Amino acid sequence: MIPRKVSIVLINYNSHQFTYDCVDSIVEKTATADQNGVDYEIIIVDNNSSSQDYESLKPIVDPTRHNGLRIKLIRSRINLGFSGGNMLGVQFTDPQADYYYFLNNDCVLRTDVCNQLTAFMDATPDAGLCGAQMFAGDGSRQVTFGYLPTLGSKILGHGFVRMINPSLYPNVRQIYTGPVQVPFVMGSTLFLRATAFNQLGGFDIAHFLYVEEEDLAKRLLLQGFTCYLVPQAEYVHFTGQSTIRNYDVEKEYYISLFHYFRKYHSWPERILFRAYYFIKNGRKFRRDPIYGRLAWFIGRGSPMRESLRYRQSIGL
Incomplete structure (x- = not known):
């Protein structure tokens, strides 16, 4: 065989x-x-x-x-x-x-x-x-x-x-x-x-x-x-050994998530998803200001142009 x-x-x-x-x-x-x-x-x-x-x-x-x-x-x-x-x-x-x-x-x-x-x-x-x-x-x-x-x-x-x-x-x-x-x-x-x-x-x-x-x-x-x-x-x-959690990395999650929504969900659904995640993060901004920044980012549409992938130069 x-x-x-x-x-x-x-x-x-x-x-x-x-x-x-x-x-x-x-x-x-x-x-x-x-x-x-x-x-x-x-x-x-x-x-x-x-x-x-x-x-x-x-x-x-x-x-x-x-x-x-x-x-x-x-x-x-x-x-x-x-x-x-x-x-x-x-x-x-x-x-x-x-x-x-x-x-x-x-x-x-x-x-x-x-x-x-x-x-x-x-x-x-x-x-x-x-x-x-x-x-x-x-x-x-x-x-x-x-x-x-x-x-x-x-x-x-x-x-x-x-x-x-x-x-x-x-x-x-x-x-x-x-x-x-x-x-x-x-x-x-x-x-x-x-x-x-x-x-x-x-x-x-x-x-x-x-x-x-x-x-x-x-x-x-x-x-x-x-x-x-x-x-x-x-x-x-051994979870997350190559990824350091910070605001830019948290943004990356929503960039990918809303790319998924754009592929598989209608525009009315996407509006509701945006409202859901905006409120979810906005309610926690007193706990940590990062949530307020994430809520604002989501409210702006989680634009892919702000991905970390576009902040690189080609290495040696």
């Missing part, structure tokens, strides 16, 4: 030690083709890290480190964000790959995730995307999937819409013992059927840092594919 090919794409941004730990966990946990497992490769995209961090990362491609494992390191001269960085990595994957595995570099695998998710996808033809169960660094189980944003869920609350339609809104905090269909899985681990992903044209690179997973799941759904959580597969996510 010809083994399935899995192309694993990691993005490094000033966090080379996490990348080393992530790769080590992949090698440790993944059964290879000669062990009746998958035939996998790893592509690492350095998203314009500092020169020091990039130089520290270079030895990872040494074939003697991991018994000849194929690791490619690509250096981008500009920070392409999550979607753009992963799309750059895709261009260096094996064209014959059966599956793509987009894995945050600040993750480590607890189980043989690649083979577990490959087996699930092989047995589930309608699945375009699936994800493993996430744990925090302290070992606690984490919420691993979410709901696509709708006016009903925002205005009425997730508890109410889940009561009306539990199949569409499965409980995010329930402990599942078997695969469950979900609206979308968190972007720290996205395992995709290559044919479905290629058919879509990959990630929408207009999303720089956020909402990529919601957009991807929505586009797959429109093409007739579904998304699943496979809880038997497990990984640890």
Whole structure:
């Protein structure tokens, strides 16, 4: 039997030690083709890290480190964000790959995730995307999937819409013992059927840092594919190691969110979404002035021209 090919794409941004730990966990946990497992490769995209961090990362491609494992390191001269960085990595994957595995570099695998998710996808033809169960660094189980944003869920609350339609809104905090269909899985681990992903044209690179997973799941759904959580597969996510929270980063979330709304919702719905998020942030401005600034930004329409992607110059 010809083994399935899995192309694993990691993005490094000033966090080379996490990348080393992530790769080590992949090698440790993944059964290879000669062990009746998958035939996998790893592509690492350095998203314009500092020169020091990039130089520290270079030895990872040494074939003697991991018994000849194929690791490619690509250096981008500009920070392409999550979607753009992963799309750059895709261009260096094996064209014959059966599956793509987009894995945050600040993750480590607890189980043989690649083979577990490959087996699930092989047995589930309608699945375009699936994800493993996430744990925090302290070992606690984490919420691993979410709901696509709708006016009903925002205005009425997730508890109410889940009561009306539990199949569409499965409980995010329930402990599942078997695969469950979900609206979308968190972007720290996205395992995709290559044919479905290629058919879509990959990630929408207009999303720089956020909402990529919601957009991807929505586009797959429109093409007739579904998304699943496979809880038997497990990984640890050391959350947010490459992203520093500040006003500009918070703005980036709303830039991506309202790009999503412009793609999938009518203009009256977008007006209501804007009012909802304006009020939601404005009510909290006394707690922290950043919320008042975010409310004003949302009121102005969350213009994409203010994205961090446009504040860069091309590096060496």
